Amino acid sequence: MMGLGMVGTGRKKACRFCSDALISMDYKEPKFLTFFVSERGKIVPRRLTGNCAFHQRRITEAVKRARILALLPFTASHR
Amino acid sequence: MREYEAVYILKGNIEAAAAEKIGEKIKDLIVNQKGILLGHRYLGKKTLAYRIEKETRGNYYLVSFLGEGPVLAELERILRYTEEVIRFLSVKVAEEIDAKKRKEEFDAKKIIEPAFGSDSRVEIEEGGSREAR
Ligand SMILES: [Zn+2]
Numbered sequence: 001m002m003g004l005g006m007v008g009t010g011r012k013k014a015c016r017f018c019s020d021a022l023i024s025m026d027y028k029e030p031k032f033l034t035f036f037v038s039e040r041g042k043i044v045p046r047r048l049t050g051n052c053a054f055h056q057r058r059i060t061e062a063v064k065r066a067r068i069l070a071l072l073p074f075t076a077s078h079r
Numbered sequence: 080m081r082e083y084e085a086v087y088i089l090k091g092n093i094e095a096a097a098a099e100k101i102g103e104k105i106k107d108l109i110v111n112q113k114g115i116l117l118g119h120r121y122l123g124k125k126t127l128a129y130r131i132e133k134e135t136r137g138n139y140y141l142v143s144f145l146g147e148g149p150v151l152a153e154l155e156r157i158l159r160y161t162e163e164v165i166r167f168l169s170v171k172v173a174e175e176i177d178a179k180k181r182k183e184e185f186d187a188k189k190i191i192e193p194a195f196g197s198d199s200r201v202e203i204e205e206g207g208s209r210e211a212r
Binding site: 027028030065067068069070071072073074 | 088128129137139166168170195
């Protein structure tokens with residue numbers, strides 16, 4: 001089955017988007033996107049989020065679009 | 080026909096009249112190029128995650144339309160040349176759209192688009208420092 005990744009404990013974690021088709025993946029929704037980037041603004045890898053390859057690609061695309069629109073940073077901002 | 084959408088960002092301190100004029104220009108352009116305007120709306124004013132052309136805040140707008148490549152090309156040309164537009168992004172939403180059906184869906188507000196709301200801002204810890212400027 002698609003969407004199963006191994007986490008540290010060996011427990012299989014299902015892709016949240018596969019299990020709930022209604023979750024939005026819109027690049028215009030920064031609140032949703034902050035969930036998938038680290039504090040430094042990097043995209044969280046699939047092995048940590050448990051997303052399947054298909055949905056991880058969609059997230060990556062959305063994050064990159066949001067960066068262009070300054071809804072998300074490209075990198076951690078300088079203080 | 081293809082469905083496209085474009086988000087464009089106007090300078091944070093732009094006057095309402097100027098913003099409206101740009102909106103009208105864009106809507107006219109789509110119709111003039113034989114595209115079908117699905118919707119044009121204000122998404123809100125937001126703190127930018129990073130500065131663009133010395134601006135720290137921006138007014139976000141979303142325009143959705145049906146058409147072929149030339150409409151998009153003309154839209155992008157106008158957005159690029161309009162000084163108040165500090166950034167834009169156009170996206171192909173779908174290929175081979177049933178124009179009539181899609182227009183009806185939009186008119187019936189079946190398509191739910193997100194809005195930021197004027198007071199919302201990007202909720203990123205790192206971005207918070209921008210607010211202090
Ligand atoms: Zn999935």
